[in-house]
Each structure stands twice: as structure tokens, then as C-alpha cells.
Amino acid sequence: MTAEELNVDVAVAGGGMAGLSAALAAGEGGARVAVLEKGAEPGGSARLSGGLLWTEPTPERLAERNPHGDPELGRALVGDYEDAVAWLRDRGVEMSERLTELFGTGEGHRLGPDMPTVVDLLAERARASGAEVRCGVRVTELVRDDDGGVAGVRATGPDGELAVRAPAVVLATGGFQANVELLTRYVTRYADLLYVRSNPGSTGDGLTIGLAAGAATSRGLHAFYGHLLPAPPARVTPDRYIALTQYYSVHSVLVNVRGDRFVDESIADEYSAQALAREPHALGFILLDAVAAERVSDPPAPRFPPLDRLEQSEQAGGIVLRAETLDALADQIDGVGGNGLRSVLTLEEYNRRVVEDPRRLPVPRTARRRALDQPPFTAVPVKPAITFTEGGLRIDASARVLDRDLRAIPGLFAAGADGGGVFYEHYAGGLALATVFGRRAGRGAALHAGSTTEVRA
Numbered sequence: 448m449t450a451e452e453l454n455v456d457v458a459v460a461g462g463g464m465a466g467l468s469a470a471l472a473a474g475e476g477g478a479r480v481a482v483l484e485k486g487a488e489p490g491g492s493a494r495l496s497g498g499l500l501w502t503e504p505t506p507e508r509l510a511e512r513n514p515h516g517d518p519e520l521g522r523a524l525v526g527d528y529e530d531a532v533a534w535l536r537d538r539g540v541e542m543s544e545r546l547t548e549l550f551g552t553g554e555g556h557r558l559g560p561d562m563p564t565v566v567d568l569l570a571e572r573a574r575a576s577g578a579e580v581r582c583g584v585r586v587t588e589l590v591r592d593d594d595g596g597v598a599g600v601r602a603t604g605p606d607g608e609l610a611v612r613a614p615a616v617v618l619a620t621g622g623f624q625a626n627v628e629l630l631t632r633y634v635t636r637y638a639d640l641l642y643v644r645s646n647p648g649s650t651g652d653g654l655t656i657g658l659a660a661g662a663a664t665s666r667g668l669h670a671f672y673g674h675l676l677p678a679p680p681a682r683v684t685p686d687r688y689i690a691l692t693q694y695y696s697v698h699s700v701l702v703n704v705r706g707d708r709f710v711d712e713s714i715a716d717e718y719s720a721q722a723l724a725r726e727p728h729a730l731g732f733i734l735l736d737a738v739a740a741e742r743v744s745d746p747p748a749p750r751f752p753p754l755d756r757l758e759q760s761e762q763a764g765g766i767v768l769r770a771e772t773l774d775a776l777a778d779q780i781d782g783v784g785g786n787g788l789r790s791v792l793t794l795e796e797y798n799r800r801v802v803e804d805p806r807r808l809p810v811p812r813t814a815r816r817r818a819l820d821q822p823p824f825t826a827v828p829v830k831p832a833i834t835f836t837e838g839g840l841r842i843d844a845s846a847r848v849l850d851r852d853l854r855a856i857p858g859l860f861a862a863g864a865d866g867g868g869v870f871y872e873h874y875a876g877g878l879a880l881a882t883v884f885g886r887r888a889g890r891g892a893a894l895h896a897g898s899t900t901e902v903r904a
Contacts, residue, residue: 450601450608455479455579456896457889458600458613460586460653463491463646464878465863466619467569468885469892471538473617474576476893481611482573483584483602485648490566491621492645492835493878497689498562499748500535500542501555502528502876508552515667515871523844524869524876527883532556534886538572540565546749550715553875557750584609586652589616589660589859597858600656615858615892618848619885622836622864623651624671633668633838637729642676642832644688649835653865657840660859663851665867668838672874673720675701677765678730678828690759692716693829694747698739698815700797701829704730706780706789708797713814717874720831732785733827734776734794736819760827768826776824783828790826794819835877839867846888858895860888 457473459466462484470482482489503509506522513521535558536542542556549555558565570580584604590612592598599612622645623629629651630638658664674692676683683691696716703709703726710722723731735743744753757767766783770776773794777787798818800808805816840848840861847855848866862884869880 450610451606453481453609453611455481455611455613457615457617457892458483458611459617459619460600460656461491461619461621461863461865462486462489462570462580462582463619463621463863464493464566464881465865465885466491466617467566467573468882469617469619469862469889470573470578470580471569471576472886472889473893474573474578476890478893478896480573480578481613482578482580483586483600483611484580484582485585485620485652486646487582489570489580489582490563492649493566493881494563495645495685495688496562496878497751498558498565498878499549499555500532500558500876500878500882501546501549501553502879503552504554509875512551512875513870513873516873517665517868519844520842520869523887524880524883527887528879531879531882531886535882539568543750549748555876555879558878586620586656589656591660595857597856613896615860615896617888617892618653618657618840618859618861618865619863619888620653620865621646621649622839623654624649624833624836626650629654630833634671634836635724635729637724640729640830641724642683642830644673644676644832644834649864653861654839657848657859657861657865660856661850662848662856662859663841663853665838665841667868667871670837670870670872671721671833672717672835672837672870672877673831673833674716675720675723675731675733675829676832677760677763678830681760681763681765683763683832687759687763690754691756691763692747693733693756693827695743695745695756696733698735698742700734700794700819702732702734702790702793704728704785706786706793708793708810711811711813713812715873718872721872723829724831729830730784731829732780732790733829734790734819735825737821737823738817739819740825757825757827766828769823771823773824776826780826785828835864837867837870837872839865841868842866845891846884847891858892860892862888
């Protein structure tokens with residue numbers, strides 16, 4: 448059976464926020480573009496997100512939040528952020544006024560009225576710029592020319608094989624969080640026990656294709672952005688990802704299934720999620736006293752409504768344990784697979800040391816240092832949920848994919864979660880990451896293809 452052939456200047460693998468930004472930027476630069484999206488509709492994980500387009504206001508702030516990220520890529524993210532905001536606004540994307548103190552010191556905007564509307568608008572704009580957007584199409588292989596440069600991609604779709612000839616390719620497939628094999632290799636032996644809090648189509652296609660073409664990997668292949676969610680039997684569905692996220696965990700003590708603390712819970716819920724992913728069976732227990740429990744409804748950021756996340760967990764079938772005494776709480780923890788006695792002893796030791804001498808805590812606590820000793824007490828069994836992987840293909844600030852000798856592979860670009868190394872165990876905005884590097888990749892791909900000599904702001 449003869450494969451269908453398509454001739455374009457730029458092929459974009461993936462139609463999420465990064466892929467659509469790349470396609471629109473390349474199309475506005477004069478390139479003929481094909482977007483190949485594996486899912487049934489464009490949008491990827493962005494379609495499921497809360498819509499915050501944010502990052503840190505300065506490279507220095509980003510380095511404080513994310514000290515082990517690639518500094519060159521961090522400067523690109525922060526330096527292009529304001530242009531990316533203006534670019535989206537000029538293309539009709541609605542957004543809130545500027546929001547400050549997001550997750551500490553971050554700044555940004557909430558896109559709206561909702562993310563499905565935003566990604567559908569960007570797909571429409573990409574088509575208007577001349578891009579062909581095909582859904583249900585999975586890119587399987589990069590095609591190279593005799594000189595080692597990009598010559599196109601091979602893909603499969605509902606009508607069979609598709610051969611796309613293109614001198615430039617952008618990989619924007621969304622990371623590898625839905626690929627248990629890759630997660631087991633790079634992230635945790637308990638990969639099959641994690642929730643996937645994102646698009647199920649992000650199975651590492653970009654990483655696999657890039658590696659086969661000789662690309663280098665970034666640092667931080669073990670790292671991911673995610674959150675703690677109520678453990679089974681909770682029913683975790685895409686429409687409840689945000690409602691079930693236990694953002695308040697920064698006020699808690701978190702123990703593993705053995706009853707031991709293992710992470711500084713006060714840093715961030717997403718930081719605790721990564722640590723728990725490597726603990727036995729990726730199962731933990733959030734421990735709260737009455738004062739900490741008052742924070743369970745705190746909005747994660749401005750313009751998010753307050754929501755009782757313990758109530759949301761119970762409505763989803765999750766377990767919330769409550770008791771007037773720690774001894775009674777220990778019995779309940781034993782009943783759901785934890786070590787109740789050890790959990791209570793850990794909390795009591797924490798309470799003593801955090802008051803008497805926090806420096807003597809076996810696991811440090813850098814913020815929110817108070818004893819959790821006011822009844823009633825609560826315990827919530829939780830599991831990590833992964834939203835996107837932070838490691839991926841190694842790229843430079845122009846979003847060019849680098850080979851193992853750190854030379855750019857001619858015509859190959861990556862953006863969003865496929866371009867790794869911007870974040871390392873910490874996080875400062877996924878939509879900003881996708882938009883900034885999507886635009887850089889799209890513009891660079893159009894220039895490489897020779898379809899333009901300048902691009903629009």
C-alpha cells in the first residue's frame with residue numbers, strides 16, 4: 448500500500464500548546480506547515496490545564512526557584528515571556544489582568560474563558576495562517592537526508608501511512624509521562640502505580656524519535672511536574688484533576704507507607720509528589736491537625752475559587768481518616784495499608800523537634816514550622832500524579848535539538864516538554880514553557896526551511 452505523501456516546509460509533531468504555537472509562528476513566517484496530532488482533537492495537555500500562563504519575573508528569581516535548571520534556557524523563558532503574552536493577546540486570546548505572587552513570587556495571567564476555547568482558537572489561527580492540522584496521526588520516525596539533516600517524518604493515521612517531506616521538523620509531543628516503560632527507566636520503579644494527570648497521548652514519541660536520530664538528552668530525566676492526589680479507591684478522571692489536587696500539603700506532615708517522613712513538605716506539593724514517586728509503592732499519608740486542616744480550601748492561585756479538597760476527595764471515593772486522638776488515627780491508618788504506629792511516632796517526634804530545635808529534624812523543614820498537635824487529626828492516603836516530564840531532548844535557547852556532541856541537528860527543533868532541562872525538580876509554568884519555546888522553534892524551523900527571512904512579532 449502506497450503511503451500518502453505531503454510536502455511542506457515545517458512538520459510539527461504534536462498539536463498541544465507548544466505545537467500550535469510553533470505552527471502559528473512558522474505559518475506567520477511564511478512557511479507551509481503540517482501539524483500532526485495523535486489525539487482526536489488539538490490541545491494535548493493544555494486542554495486539561497487550569498490556564499495559568501505564568502513564570503518568574505526575572506532570571507534571578509527563576510534560578511532561586513529552580514536552581515538546577517539550564518540557566519541559558521531559563522533566561523530565554525523569562526526574557527521572551529512578555530513578548531509571548533503580547534503575541535497571544537494580539538491573536539485574540541483572552542486573559543486576565545496581571546496576577547502576582549503566583550505560587551510565591553511568580554507573575555502571569557489566566558487565559559480564558561477556558562483552555563479548550565484557547566487551544567481551539569490557536570488551532571483556528573494556525574489554519575488561517577495556512578497550516579494543515581491533522582488529528583489522529585502519530586509521528587513514528589524522523590527521515591534524514593544524505594548529509595544528516597532533516598528531510599521529513601513518517602507517520603500513521605486513520606487512512607494508513609503518511610510520508611511528510613519537510614526540511615524542518617518540530618517535536619512537541621508533550622513528554623513521556625504516559626509511557627510506563629520510559630517512566631520506569633528514568634523516573635521510578637513504581638511508575639505503573641502513578642496517576643497520569645495529563646493527556647494520555649504523551650507517550651514519549653518526541654523523545655524516542657529524537658534519540659533514534661542521535662539527539663542528546665537533557666539533565667533531569669528523573670524529574671517531573673505533578674501533584675499529590677487521593678489514592679485509590681478514589682476515582683480520578685480528567686474533569687477532576689484540579690479539584691482533587693492536594694495543594695494544601697505544604698501545611699502537612701507527609702509520611703510514606705512505612706510511616707517515615709522523607710521530604711520537606713513545605714517546599715511545594717509538586718516537589719513532594721516527585722519524592723513520593725520513589726517511596727515504597729508510591730503511597731503516602733498526608734497528616735493534618737485542626738489548624739492545618741483549615742488550609743485545605745485555600746485556592747492554589749488568584750482567580751481560582753476556594754474548594755474543600757478533603758470533601759472533593761471523599762466525593763470521588765477517596766479515603767479521609769479523622770480522629771480526636773493520634774492513637775485512634777493510628778488504628779485507622781493501619782486499616783488502609785499504612786503503618787499507623789510509626790506514622791504517629793514520626794508526627795510526635797516532628798512536633799517536638801520543630802518547636803525545640805528545627806535544625807535537629809532528620810528531614811529538614813524550611814517553612815511553615817509549627818507543631819501539628821491540635822485535635823481533631825486527619826490523614827489522607829495519597830499517590831503522586833505526573834503532569835509532564837521535565838527531562839527530554841537537549842536543546843539550545845533557539846529550541847534546536849542537539850546531538851551527543853552538542854551540535855545542532857540540522858532542521859530539528861523541540862518545544863514544550865520534549866525540549867528538556869528548563870526545569871529540574873521544580874516548576875515555573877508549563878504554558879509559558881510551551882508558548883515561549885514553541886514560538887522559538889516555529890520561527891527557527893521556518894528560517895531553516897528557507898521559507899522566510901523575517902518573522903512577525
